[in-house]
Ligand SMILES: Nc1ncnc2c1ncn2[C@@H]1O[C@H](COP(=O)(O)OP(=O)(O)OP(=O)(O)O)[C@@H](O)[C@H]1O
């Protein structure tokens with residue numbers, strides 16, 4: 449495998465630097481020669497491994513041409529694990545770095561540094577500014593990190609649009625390596641709900657299977673400036689990153705390569721993954737019945753797609769005709785907005801359904817219903833001329849009898 453992967457996120461502090469460093473280390477243990485590049489002027493990678501005690505040379509010096517050769521910025525921590533720090537000390541250097549990003553010299557430097565490695569991971573700054581765009585231009589793929597906090601749910605439509613935008617505008621050859629959920633705390637019940645919410649709404653192949661759990665030992669490893677695997681009791685904490693490394697390798701191996709497939713499937717016996725799968729299996733079993741009701745309703749009522757949501761806006765199940773990510777993003781953004789306003793609109797109108805146009809051709813219909821004192825909503829997207837209220841009412845009666 450020869451690949452340059454950027455690690456990005458819309459929100460700060462979700463574990464990009466931690467992932468770059470620990471995933472990089474795990475990948476280096478699989479026989480690949482790995483370089484982790486600090487693409488963030490904050491210099492998180494250098495801090496992760498106390499790089500300053502070894503070298504002052506960083507990308508900024510290579511960009512300014514003060515080094516004998518550009519590859520002098522590469523510092524080997526182990527035989528097949530190297531890092532390149534950003535080396536920024538002065539505020540004005542941040543501007544220089546941004547200009548180098550805009551002019552393409554940062555991209556060229558990264559390509560030069562990458563030449564001697566199998567896998568290059570780039571730790572990006574938060575968001576999608578000039579620097580991140582420049583990094584993505586020279587990447588083969590990107591890992592998108594998210595956490596399972598309420599704020600992330602609200603930004604889901606933007607996340608889907610972002611994936612589309614990056615592919616279309618920044619680098620058409622670049623793939624989404626996958627979305628990775630980080631700092632997942634299974635003791636907080638809303639995190640599991642949010643996780644399932646994402647999985648139900650995003651195309652299946654967006655997500656990588658491995659989830660990085662919350663573990664305070666990452667903080668400890670950061671303080672000690674070592675990969676978590678090298679902590680005295682770090683083997684179990686580093687397991688998720690080892691598995692993530694294997695999953696990424698397996699995904700990139702040719703499909704016929706049994707060795708990688710076997711590795712990853714044997715790794716799925718892990719208790720945490722098993723618990724998660726069982727929960728998902730249960731949901732999808734319950735969901736199939738609801739999904740069937742929605743599918744019938746969509747077919748008879750000339751509806752593109754529909755979803756049943758609880759009061760919090762979490763879907764119980766959804767039925768989507770094969771839609772583009774763009775349509776999915778529009779649907780999801782309308783859905784969140786509509787649910788926020790639904791109660792007040794319905795009260796004012798003294799009705800149990802509302803209809804609103806979402807673009808020139810399509811409208812959204814929301815129908816409210818109660819089961820055992822809990823409120824639910826059935827939302828459907830259909831052409832403006834369709835009149836599916838009758839079909840929706842039939843579906844609601846069936847849903848109530850299943851949920852009651
Ligand atoms: N799985 C985890 N469990 C617990 N703490 C974690 C985990 N991953 C990272 N951390 C801690 O969370 C903090 C933020 O992590 P990190 O610096 O990797 O995020 P980031 O996305 O790179 O942030 P920024 O956007 O500022 O660059 C750090 O203190 C780190 O040690």
Ligand SMILES: [Mg+2]
Nearest residue numbers: 464465488492
């Ligand atoms: Mg960082």
